[in-house]
Amino acid sequence: MSSSWPTDYLEPYDAAIARLTGDFDTLDAMLADNPGELAAARRLRALSGERETSIRQVLETYERGDTADAVSVIREGRGKALMDQIRVLVRAMRGEEERLLAGQTAKVRIQARLVTAALALSTLVILILGIVAFRDGRRRLAEALSAHTALEQAHRDLTAETASRAAAESQVRQMQKMEAVGQLTGGIAHDFNNMLAVVIGSLDMARRRMPDDPARAEACIDTAMDGAQRAAQLTGRLLAFSRQQSLAPRVLDANKLVGGMSELLRRSVGEHLKVETVLAGGLWNTFADPGQLENAIVNLCVNARDAMPDGGKLTLETGNTHLDDVYASQHDEVTAGQYVMVSVSDTGAGMPAEVVERAFDPFYTTKGVGRGTGLGLSQVHGFVKQSGGHVKIYSEPGVGTTVKLYLPRSKAAEQAGPASQAFAETPRAVGEEIVLVVEDEERVRHLSVDALRDLGYTVVQASDASQALAVLEMQPRVDLLFTDIIMPDMNGRKLADEALKRRPDLKVLYTTGYTRNAIVHNGILDADVAFLPKPFTFEQLALKVRQVLDGAGANRTG
CATH class of the missing domain: 3.30.565.10 (Histidine kinase-like ATPase, C-terminal domain)
Structure with a gap:
């Protein structure tokens, strides 16, 4: 006997059986870390397979029309026995999983408590660290304030020490200057005393010998002249050292x-x-x-x-x-x-x-x-x-x-030096040349006047600038103004300026023993200025006056 079995009725069963293999694979993967449960899952897979085989046999027998055989198989109870085993095994596995879940839950709770305790401990540590940091910050602030105060005090001490050292160094420099001045004045005094001893001693001997032995007296005068010239050279060297000599660069x-x-x-x-x-x-x-x-x-x-x-x-x-x-x-x-x-x-x-x-x-x-x-x-x-x-x-x-x-x-082109005149003998006055000598120091003026008269010049003299201008007003002709520069009422430079306004053709020759004056600026002579430094000899005066009168000098004042 055959029976017509509705196949569409078995479709949900077939679909469930098809999914069952994947479900068992998923279960194995989930239980891979628990060997006991994994073995139980595999046993469950086997029992499920046996139950599926049993059902397939019943269905196939029924499809062949052996209904009695199919019913006989069902009545044997094998399928029920397999389902009972499956239920027991599933309950056991479920119980084991519940036990494991409970254990994991307990662990999680313990871990949660531990985490909570750790968080509390961390909060406490953070609080303690905050207190320590606050106290350390206060300490550091106090130290910084103390250091700042100490630094200010050190700065005040250093400033005071610097001022004290500067004062000490200034005092040392002053002492060194005084020592240098002492050495300088001592050296000058020593050398000048030696030279003055030669000059005074020689002149004294000359005065004593002049009546009886003029030749020996003349030798003494020569010695005195040599000493005086050495003194003049010493003065020149001192002026050079002090950077006050008159230069003609x-x-x-x-x-x-x-x-x-x-x-x-x-x-x-x-x-x-x-x-x-x-x-x-x-x-x-x-x-x-x-x-x-x-x-x-x-x-x-x-x-x-x-x-x-x-x-x-x-x-x-x-x-x-x-x-x-x-x-x-x-x-x-x-x-x-x-x-x-x-x-x-x-x-x-x-x-x-x-x-x-x-x-x-x-x-x-x-x-x-x-x-x-x-x-x-x-x-x-x-x-x-x-x-x-x-x-x-x-x-x-x-x-x-x-x-x-x-x-x-x-970077300027080379300049030719001043023209020099060669004289076979001491140059003298030419014709009726008139020289105005202006000098406030009487003995120096008389020496200059006497020397110029010995050279054949007609000489008029004045002791200051006002007298000199008065002489120019009265004297119809003057060829040369020979003037000192440093004078009390009007210096020689201003005198020359006034004189040249009245006598534009007047020749001017300056003289002085001092260098910081109206015709020497920063130690340099003004251009085109005729100048005869003191002290000068008879020959030097004769040569310079002749040069100026002959045009080798100049009468410019500015």
């Missing part, structure tokens, strides 16, 4: 000046020294007083000679150089720029550092008694500084010394 070529001195220097230093001159090609011009530059070079060569008593080599060298900002910052009174360098080098004994440091001090000398005044290098230093230059000594004991003079570069 012009644009010059140092190569020509040094080259022209070579023969003179060879004679001055002696035959036991080898003199070498190294002149730079393309040497720049400089602006300096040629006479004073020659004196400076001679002074340096004499010092070099004295440093080589057993012979050696003396080298004069010129060159172009640039003193940069770095060098200028390391040396006082040096302005960065281009300079003409003139150096004198020797192969002598050299100088230790402490001697180099004091080499330019006046009256400081390492030479023996009677071999030096101690003013040579100070004169060089004063001249170079007054000329806007720089001087530097390089020396090493046992090797030698080099002294370098740096004079500012001049």
Whole structure:
């Protein structure tokens, strides 16, 4: 007997059976970390498979029409037994999972409590740290305030110490200045006393010998003149050291000046020294007083000679150089720029550092008694500084010394020196030339008047500027105004200005023993000014007056 089975009725069953395999796979994956439960799941899969097989057998038997056999299989109870086993196993697995869930829940609760406790502990720690940080901040603030107070006190102490040190240094500098002034005045007094002893002693002897022995009296006068000239030279050196000598600078070529001195220097230093001159090609011009530059070079060569008593080599060298900002910052009174360098080098004994440091001090000398005044290098230093230059000594004991003079570069063309007049004998007055002498110092005025009259000039005189102007009003003709510069009522410069307004063709010759005056500015003579520094000799007066009257001088005042 066959039976018609509704297949669409079994579709939900077939769909459930199809999903069952995937569900068991998912269950195995979920229970992979629990071996017991995983074994139970596999047992459940097996029982499920047996139950599915049993049902398939019943359905197939029923499809074949063996209804009785199908009912017989159902009545055997195998399917029910399998379902009972499945239910038991599922209940066991569920119980185990509930137990595990309870354990996990307990663990989670414990962990939650632990986390809560940790959070509470963290909050407490944070609170404690906050308190500690607050207290540390207060401590640090107190320390900072204390440090600030200490720093302010240290600053006050440092300021007071700086002021005290500055005062002490100022006092030391003042003491050093006083020591230098004392050394200077002592040296001046010593040298002038020696020279005055020669002058006074010689003149006294001349006065005593004049009636009986004029020849010997004349020799004494010559000695007195020599002492007086040495005193004048000493004054000139002191003025050079103090940068107050009257300079007459012009644009010059140092190569020509040094080259022209070579023969003179060879004679001055002696035959036991080898003199070498190294002149730079393309040497720049400089602006300096040629006479004073020659004196400076001679002074340096004499010092070099004295440093080589057993012979050696003396080298004069010129060159172009640039003193940069770095060098200028390391040396006082040096302005960065281009300079003409003139150096004198020797192969002598050299100088230790402490001697180099004091080499330019006046009256400081390492030479023996009677071999030096101690003013040579100070004169060089004063001249170079007054000329806007720089001087530097390089020396090493046992090797030698080099002294370098740096004079500012001049971009102007070289100037010819003032025309010099050669006189076979002392020049005298020509015709009826009239000289007006203005001098407030009576004895000096009388000496000048007597000297000019001996030279054949007609001389009128005045003791001050007002008298001089009055003489010009009364005297119909005056050829030369010979005036002192420093006078009480009106200086010589203003007198000359007034005189030239009235006598435009008047020649003017100035004289003074003081350099800071109306015709010398910063130690430099005004251009085209005729000047005769005091003290002067009879010959110097005769030559200068003749030069001015003949037109070699000038009558400009401004």
